[in-house]
Amino acid sequence: MGDKTETSLILRRVMRGLLALCALGLLGEVLIHRHAYFALEATPFFFALFGIIAACLIIGGSMVAARLIGRAPDYYGGDDDA
Numbered sequence: 001m002g003d004k005t006e007t008s009l010i011l012r013r014v015m016r017g018l019l020a021l022c023a024l025g026l027l028g029e030v031l032i033h034r035h036a037y038f039a040l041e042a043t044p045f046f047f048a049l050f051g052i053i054a055a056c057l058i059i060g061g062s063m064v065a066a067r068l069i070g071r072a073p074d075y076y077g078g079d080d081d082a
Contacts, residue, residue, distance in 0.1 A: 029045055036042040
């Protein structure tokens with residue numbers, strides 16, 4: 001049972017570290033001046049939003065592709081072939 005609490009503690013530390021990195025990234029986004037080529041790039045948090053939207057589109061596209069080309073769970077048969 002001590003193993004579960006140790007794992008929980010490690011996960012909390014990892015999550016806190018990741019949140020701290022995200023906070024530093026957001027702070028840097030506000031403090032550091034970007035030399036944007038396009039007006040859209042100059043908007044605050046543009047690249048963070050772009051990354052989240054791109055990741056959601058990739059995940060959604062993979063779910064659609066899995067439904068289109070995926071096989072049924074019992075495609076390879078069961079005990080009938082044995």
